Amino acid sequence: MSRGLRTFLTLSVLTVILIGGTYSGVRLLFAEAPGLPDADDVSSCRNRTLEPGEQLTTSQVSVNVLNAGGRSGLANRTMINLEGIGFIRGTVGNAPADTRVANVRVVARDPKRADARLVGAQFKGKVQYTKGTPEDEASVAVYIGTDFKGLKKTPTPAVKAKARFTMCAPVAPTL
Known part of the structure; x- marks a missing residue:
C-alpha cells in the first residue's frame, strides 16, 4: 500500500471518528436531564x-x-x-x-x-x-x-x- 493511500485512509477514519464524537457530544449536551426523585419519597x-x-x-x-x-x-x-x-x-x-x-x-x-x-x-x-x-x-x-x-x-x-x-x-x- 502506498504512503499516500495510507495517509488518506488514516485521515478518513479520523474524520469519521471526529464527526461521530461531535454528533454524540451535541446530543448529550442538549438532552433532557433525568428527573430527580420527589423529595418526599426519598429516605436514606x-x-x-x-x-x-x-x-x-x-x-x-x-x-x-x-x-x-x-x-x-x-x-x-x-x-x-x-x-x-x-x-x-x-x-x-x-x-x-x-x-x-x-x-x-x-x-x-x-x-x-x-x-x-x-x-x-x-x-x-x-x-x-x-x-x-x-x-x-x-x-x-x-x-x-x-x-x-x-x-x-x-x-x-x-x-x-x-x-x-x-x-x-x-x-x-x-x-
Missing part, C-alpha cells in the same frame, strides 16, 4: 426488622465518628478505616468540648443491640457503651477518646441479633 434508610439469630453485617450499619481526643484528624482516619470494612459513612467531626472519653464510646439507641455490638467489636481496648440517639440517621455514634487504641487487625464482619429489633438500614440511592 428503610426500617428493617431483625429476628433473633439473624446476621447484621457492616454494610447495614451507618456510623458517625466524633473526635473527643486531642489528635487532629483522628475521627476522619477512623471513619475511613470503618468504611474500609463496610460500614456506611455518617457524620465526621469533633465531639462537644466537655465530652470525656478514654478509648472509645459507642452511643446507640440500645447499647445491647446488634448494631452497637458490631461497631464496638471493631475496636481494641475497653469500649464504653452509652444509651443515646446519634445525630442524622446513623445507627451508631462513635466517640474517639484521648487514649484511643485503634481498630483491631481482624475486623468482625457481622454479628447475630440476640433479640428482635427494628432499625433504619441504609438504602442505596437510585438514579
Whole structure:
C-alpha cells in the first residue's frame, strides 16, 4: 500500500471518528436531564426488622465518628478505616468540648443491640457503651477518646441479633 493511500485512509477514519464524537457530544449536551426523585419519597434508610439469630453485617450499619481526643484528624482516619470494612459513612467531626472519653464510646439507641455490638467489636481496648440517639440517621455514634487504641487487625464482619429489633438500614440511592 502506498504512503499516500495510507495517509488518506488514516485521515478518513479520523474524520469519521471526529464527526461521530461531535454528533454524540451535541446530543448529550442538549438532552433532557433525568428527573430527580420527589423529595418526599426519598429516605436514606428503610426500617428493617431483625429476628433473633439473624446476621447484621457492616454494610447495614451507618456510623458517625466524633473526635473527643486531642489528635487532629483522628475521627476522619477512623471513619475511613470503618468504611474500609463496610460500614456506611455518617457524620465526621469533633465531639462537644466537655465530652470525656478514654478509648472509645459507642452511643446507640440500645447499647445491647446488634448494631452497637458490631461497631464496638471493631475496636481494641475497653469500649464504653452509652444509651443515646446519634445525630442524622446513623445507627451508631462513635466517640474517639484521648487514649484511643485503634481498630483491631481482624475486623468482625457481622454479628447475630440476640433479640428482635427494628432499625433504619441504609438504602442505596437510585438514579
